[in-house]
Amino acid sequence: MLKLKLVISLLLLSGLLFAAGQQGEQPMELYIASMNVGLGNEGSDYIMAPFIEEYPEVKLHNVTLNVLDATTMSMDMRIAAGEPIHFYNDYFSRAGKYIIPKSAGGSIWALDLSKYWDDVDDFIPGVLDPYWVDGELLGTPLPNMIVAQYLNLTILAKAGYVPPPMEDWTTEELDIALRKTKSANLPDVLPTMMFALNQSGDWHYMGYFAGQGAEIFADGDYTKSAVNTPAGLKVFETWKMWQDDGLIPPEAAMLADRDFIPLRDAGKLAISGARLGVPIQQNPKRMESLLEQGIIDEPYAMAMYNFPRAPGVDAVPLLTQWNVNIAFGSEDEAVNEVVARVAWHVNS
Structure with missing residues (x-):
């Protein structure tokens, strides 16, 4: 009888632990900062709609930037505070400062999109030239x-x-x-x-x-x-x-x-x-x-x-x-793959 009680107790404990693990799982959350691909902005929801259809379990957050004075100031403050940012779309003259390779050793870096996209060659010849850094594609242009x-x-x-x-x-x-x-x-x-x-x-x-x-x-x-x-x-x-x-x-x-x-x-x-x-x-x-x-x-x-x-x-x-799309990297490769997919949908 004691053995039976012990087995039942272990089974119940396992079930509780499994349930706790299930309840503790959080959906992937991505933070999108954009001038023209914002979430909930009139005329821009359709851009992210295909991504949302492909990844319904991913939660997207719209990061509000100070458009009138300096969007990069808003970005710098966010980065300095350690707040998450996964994707940034802005005018090249602003967003270009974040085309940073991982090898630079900074707190943020741009993903090499050529590792995640199989259709890079579909771009018009020459338009990607400014975005290649040491053999890595760290951004993509978006005509504006x-x-x-x-x-x-x-x-x-x-x-x-x-x-x-x-x-x-x-x-x-x-x-x-x-x-x-x-x-x-x-x-x-x-x-x-x-x-x-x-x-x-x-x-x-x-x-x-x-x-x-x-x-x-x-x-x-x-x-x-x-x-x-x-x-x-x-x-x-x-x-x-x-x-x-x-x-x-x-x-x-x-x-x-x-x-x-x-x-x-x-x-x-x-x-x-x-x-x-x-x-x-x-x-x-x-x-x-x-x-x-x-x-x-x-x-x-x-x-x-x-x-x-x-x-x-x-x-x-x-x-x-021209706008530039930048997908920021992290040590979580599963997140990187999804962030690269965000960038792909924006360019598509």
Whole structure:
């Protein structure tokens, strides 16, 4: 009888231990930081839907980043605090700093996606070049938007300027347009605007380098930019002249896109950088919303032009804004495989 009781007790104890183990199992949780692939953001859920269908047991968390000032600041604070992060999608100028190989010995590193993907060769030849580090694919590009200039035709007409066709849009024409706008003394209107408080300024100014014929990565290996060239110097000289002549705000170094975008949307900038693929007036809902909110009193006409070309420059490459996807590694290979799958779905 004692033996029987002992056997029964052991069986009961085993069952309890097994049940405790089952209850203690937690689902895999991944933390996703993204500008355009966020969870629950309008228009982006569909991107993660195939992953969620493939891995219904994985719990995804959306990491909120400070978009207006510095997403990388939010990331750095999170990393320093030891909080988990598994995937990051952001503009290359921001997220590029996290393309770090494991061999660097840092607290975070990027997965070599070539070990997890069997279709790397399907990418357009050359587009992955900036993301290979010492034979490891530490990130992948994600096309985001066209970057060009908005011309507020309503403001320019009031200033007495009619822009030429885009093929004749030159640095000289741009300068004329800015000066005519300033001379017109239109209330609350700026000729143009620059800003440099955060990294978002890059999409606004890179086109000016292209227009002068500067080759930003002339060395070919993407390790450093080459703005210290005659063409690059011309860009800086032009900006300094504009600032001295009151064509851009004197406090440009202290401004960010949070200052710039409201002015552009309110129809207060004659010439402005644009990250959107379609002029605002071609999006009726957008213009309607600006009217309903009282941001504008009447619709305004706009045109989207490529950045102007300088004398001797035959054509200006169309600037595009690229995001980079980075899958962060860990010592848990099972997690790494799933994180790599997140990156694959985002790129697909």
